[in-house]
Amino acid sequence: MTALALILIVLGFIHFAASTRAFYKLIFGRGRPTSKLRNWLHIVGYMYLAVALLPCLQAWNTQMAIVIWLGLLHVGAVVLTLLLTYWPEAVKRLWQFACAGRLGKPFLP
């Protein structure tokens, strides 16, 4: 459960990373993020983060679940930062295979 939550969190954060100028290129190739795309990615990102609460709630009572979820957010952010620095290809793969935000891209500038 913990692992699942963490993975969802990392995937959610990937969406946020993809919306930043620094990492847009990694995910999308050329160009820059537009604000529409950014909004879309943020929404999907937040949804991933929210969904990550579910496995936590499965395994713990509400209060503990929230605490653990918050703690995992910290871990996930660091994990993604390290991945982006040292293993960006992995991030790209994760984007391609597991990030729902991708589905919106063709419809957006």
Added chain:
Amino acid sequence: MKGGLRKSMTWLHTWSSLIVIWVLFAVFLTGTTAFFRAEITHWMTPEHHLSAKSDTPLVSATDYLQSVAPFAETWQISLPDSRSPVLGLNWQAEGEERQRRRGARAVIDPASGTAIDDARETAGGNFLFRFHYELYGISREAGRWIVGAASMLMFIAIISGIIMHRKIFADFFTFRPGKKTASWVDAHVVGSVLALPFHIMITFTGLFLLAGTLLFWQGGNERGGNERGGNQGGPQQEHGAPERAPQERGAREGRTPDTAQEERGQKQRMTTAQEGDEPEQTRRRTSTEDNNREAVAIDLEDLYQQAQALMGQPVHDISIEKPMTADASITFRGSEKSSLSHFRGGTPEVTFNALGEVTEESTPEGAEGIVAKVYGVLRSLHEGHFADTLTRWLLFFSGVLGTVMVGSGTLLWSQKRERQQAGQRGYELVSALNLAGIAGMFVALGAYFWANRIIPAGTEGRSDLEIQTFLIAWLICLLYAVFLRKKHGWLIQLAVAGTLFAFLPVLDFVTSPAGLLDAIAAGDWVRISFDIVALLTAAGLWTAVYYLHKKARTPGRKNRPDKRRQSPRPQNKQETAS
């Protein structure tokens, strides 16, 4: 005004943190380890390492208690848990004077049922815990003022840091190692921004935990002399209206086998609660001693199972009044709090009488009132008493990030000014303090753990000696930093720290009655985790040494690509145990 605001906030951020940054680093380093203080204390008490897991700890406990204190007034049993594998027993003998002194207690190996009575005297993780809010060697008031002031400055630094960081989200995941100043900035950002919720929480809660000292105008201490004298225990052990359950819970949580002060504090609390009853019971006892002392067999194991089933969670500790008599009352306390708003107590309880009937059941509701709820939850988050293993590691992780944040902050400051200011007094002072405050702290920590194993177990006052080793090691690093730092100061201190930590596991298994295989067989993960974290810390330190060395050999090259995060800064994990 925007430009003006950011500039002032940058100024405020830099200076409010810089003047106390080494205190903050020490607080963060020791505070982070303190999340695992029970575990550290276990590592530092090798005599406990022989304890093996048992399926029937209750049998061991009651057998021992029956042999040692069959006529006791009360028995208390603390079951082994994920933080400590030993059984803790306490008892108050019949007619014993309730005073502020250590009550009778023993630590038992659950598997063999024998008492471990030669455990070395050590402050263990509690030294680190107390250090992080009181420092050491100065009066408690002074220590708390210093830490409190530093925390307030940190709070200011956090808020001003947020305001000044205009692209806080754009830079979120950016880490660019290998670029001199930018790497430090990134490390600093990673440490601070990515763990911002934690930092805000821990600083704010740290502040209000010290409010007793810092807000000197707050009169009327309901808490019975918490700030002075015998009932010392620091913020973690303040107590209001004496209720038995929270007190004993506090006792349980506060206790690690070897802390005299906290023990005394707990004894006093338990005493106060039972004071009312005592005289009467004594009278009754002595007059009908023979009659009431018929041993009544009580199937503790069965009651234990029932209690667990009723509470729906594992039992954490047990107290038995008038054990082995017909008047016995057995209370089982659970291990999980019903709500975070209870920073003390808050666990369910079931009480049985000698006939095995449930006489009392309680599941505490959350604290009442929004103020108490908010306060309780926040305080719980800081103190982490509620935390299970995962949560504890998560808190620890965030603490490490905080330590990275503080350390990289000061290194960033000097890196930025290296060229222009080298040679100037302020800069040199900061550089020396950086070296001693960061690398030196790691050396001191390593030395503390080494002292624990090197100083013979029977030595008088050895826990003070261990602490003195910590301080002396740090002092040596400081002197070195002041006078010799240009001679590879960082390299040497980091290498020393790295060596100390790298050999901690070896030291552990050589100087403990239980070796590596024994530890694995006994499932002593607390101890093994400590050793693993020590190795990870050593790895971080040595990585830093390696890159420093590389950089020294290729002058002019600014690149320092690095595995973890930075070069000269050894951060990532600190030992601590778990």
Added chain:
Amino acid sequence: MAALSGRWPLTARILTAAVGGYALSTVITLLLLLVTGFEGREARMFTSMIFFIAYVIIVIVAFSIQSHKKTIGLIAAGNGVLWGAWYLAGGEL
């Protein structure tokens, strides 16, 4: 603030923010206690939380204002007014 020039004005601002800010936070907390009517332990919890929030806000604001004089004046005035109100409302430390 334009440039944080001038040693003494800056020092004055720092001291004012630190000490004056502490006093201001104290009186704000006390007044809020009056308003909310909390007592005993609840009061203590409330105080310990509110005080530091007030203090950090005051310090941040104290360093965002452009002029040193204005900052010092504001904090002094704030203290004067609020402590006056406190004593008028019958409060004692």
